[in-house]
Amino acid sequence: MRELAGAYAARVPSLDVHGLIEGLEGVQLQFAPMGARDGAYDPEHHVILINSQTRPERQRFTLAHEISHALLLGDDDLLSDLHDSFEGERLEQVIETLCNVGAAAILMPDPVIADMLERFGPTGRALAELSRRADVSASTALYALAERTPGAVLYAVCARARLTGDEEGAGAAPVLTVRVSGGSAGVKYALRPGTPIPPEHPVNAAFESNLPVVEASYVPFRSGRKMPADVDAFPVRGRVMVSFGLTARGGG
Known part of the structure; x- marks a missing residue:
C-alpha cells in the first residue's frame, strides 16, 4: 500500500x-x-x-x-x-x-520525512516541521515520523486539558497532558492520552516559556515510573511537540 x-x-x-x-x-x-x-x-x-x-x-x-x-x-x-x-x-x-x-x-513521502530527520534529527521540532510542511495534523505526522525513526524514540503531542473523573486534581485548573503518543520500532510502549505532565518537567517549561527545551530528564508515565530519557520539547501554537530519546540508560 x-x-x-x-x-x-x-x-x-x-x-x-x-x-x-x-x-x-x-x-x-x-x-x-x-x-x-x-x-x-x-x-x-x-x-x-x-x-x-x-x-x-x-x-x-x-x-x-x-x-x-x-x-x-x-x-x-x-x-x-x-x-x-x-x-x-x-x-x-x-x-x-x-x-x-x-x-x-x-x-508525507519518504524523502520528506528523511529530510526532516536529516535536518532536525528525531526531535520535537522535526515533528512540528513535518506537520507544518505536509499540512497534516500533529498526530498524523507523529505516527509517520515514528515509523521512519531509527533507534528508540518516543514522540508525544501535549496540550492543556482539564482533568476529569478519578484523576488527581480533577476539576482544578487545566494542566498540560499528553494528547497522542507513539514510538519508533524499538519502543513497545507509549504514554496514555490524558497523562499529566509534572509541573517540574521540561515539557512544562517549554510550554510556559514558549521556548524550545532540550534536557536530560525522564518519560513521565501515569504510573509514576520515571524512565530516563533525553527530552526535546518544541512549543508551537499552544501545544508542545516532544521527543523522548531512550538511550541505553533509559531502557531503549
Missing part, C-alpha cells in the same frame, strides 16, 4: 487538494455536507466525495485516504491477498487501516 501511494504521490503535479486528484483519471472530486462522515469513494460513478464542513487539513487527509481506496481497488493482487486473509468486519478494518497508511505515504 505504501509503495502504491508513494508512486502515486510522485506522479501528481502537487500535493494540494486539486493537484492530488489529477492522478486518478476520470475521477471527479465533489464537496458536500456529509454529516459525521469525512468522505467516500464511489467506484461505480467515479466520484470522491469530501465533507465540505470539515477543516481544510482534514479534507486533504480524507482525499488522500479515498485516493488510497481507489488505488487498492485497482491492484488486483493486493485486493486478492486481503480477501484471502480476512473477511467481514475484520476485512473492512484492515482496508481502512491500509488506506490511512496510503494517505500518510501520499502526503
Whole structure:
C-alpha cells in the first residue's frame, strides 16, 4: 500500500487538494455536507466525495485516504491477498487501516520525512516541521515520523486539558497532558492520552516559556515510573511537540 501511494504521490503535479486528484483519471472530486462522515469513494460513478464542513487539513487527509481506496481497488493482487486473509468486519478494518497508511505515504513521502530527520534529527521540532510542511495534523505526522525513526524514540503531542473523573486534581485548573503518543520500532510502549505532565518537567517549561527545551530528564508515565530519557520539547501554537530519546540508560 505504501509503495502504491508513494508512486502515486510522485506522479501528481502537487500535493494540494486539486493537484492530488489529477492522478486518478476520470475521477471527479465533489464537496458536500456529509454529516459525521469525512468522505467516500464511489467506484461505480467515479466520484470522491469530501465533507465540505470539515477543516481544510482534514479534507486533504480524507482525499488522500479515498485516493488510497481507489488505488487498492485497482491492484488486483493486493485486493486478492486481503480477501484471502480476512473477511467481514475484520476485512473492512484492515482496508481502512491500509488506506490511512496510503494517505500518510501520499502526503508525507519518504524523502520528506528523511529530510526532516536529516535536518532536525528525531526531535520535537522535526515533528512540528513535518506537520507544518505536509499540512497534516500533529498526530498524523507523529505516527509517520515514528515509523521512519531509527533507534528508540518516543514522540508525544501535549496540550492543556482539564482533568476529569478519578484523576488527581480533577476539576482544578487545566494542566498540560499528553494528547497522542507513539514510538519508533524499538519502543513497545507509549504514554496514555490524558497523562499529566509534572509541573517540574521540561515539557512544562517549554510550554510556559514558549521556548524550545532540550534536557536530560525522564518519560513521565501515569504510573509514576520515571524512565530516563533525553527530552526535546518544541512549543508551537499552544501545544508542545516532544521527543523522548531512550538511550541505553533509559531502557531503549
